[in-house]
Amino acid sequence: MQNITLIVIGKLGQAFLQDGCAEYTKRLSAFCNFKVLELSEELIREKNASEAAIAKALAKEAEKIFAAVPKGAEICALCIEGKPISSEEMAAYFSEKALSGNGDIAFVIGSSHGLDPSVKQRAAKRISMSRMTFTHQMARLLLTEQIYRACTINAGVKYHK
Known part of the structure; x- marks a missing residue:
């Protein structure tokens, strides 16, 4: 069975x-x-955070993500x-990964400031929701x-129209 992990910064x-x-x-x-792994968002104490403060927080979040x-x-x-x-493309991606012999996927959603560039660079795939x-x-x-939905498409289950 394929392992899919959702790594997120912050809680619902x-x-x-x-x-x-x-x-x-x-x-x-x-x-x-x-499985879902919730990681804590780095606290930025500045009210109007500088680019440097945001970059520092994103770098710390990236370390947590990689771990x-x-x-x-x-x-x-x-x-x-x-x-x-x-x-359908998501379903095809899952199938392709599963058939490759290494089907494990870790989706990453960053904090409100996004993702550190190192996470994007290391990602094999970058997706925009919209x-x-x-x-x-x-x-x-x-x-x-x-x-x-992608899993149901691949399984032929009636959910996707």
Whole structure:
């Protein structure tokens, strides 16, 4: 069974987001070994943070991210510079990875300041959810649903239309 890890900076706040993520996590258990690793966001004490302060925080978050990536997993970063993909393309990516013999994938969602450039550089794949802006918590729910949708496409289960 394929191992898919979602590495996120920060925790979910609103109950509806927690409920949605929990529902898709439960559903995913039939298709893959799915786990979420929540890492703490680096605190920036400056009210109007300087670029240097943000860069320092992102570098510390990157260290946590790299430590959390399961051994052998391919990093897939969610970032605005990434390529938008369809649900079918996501499903094909999962199939391709599974057939390669090393199907483990670690999706990464950064903090409100994004991801350190080192995470993007080390990522084998960079995906953009949309040209629209979502909160990082909403992106987590949307990505979890898309992972589930990709799994159902590959399994031939009636969910995707």
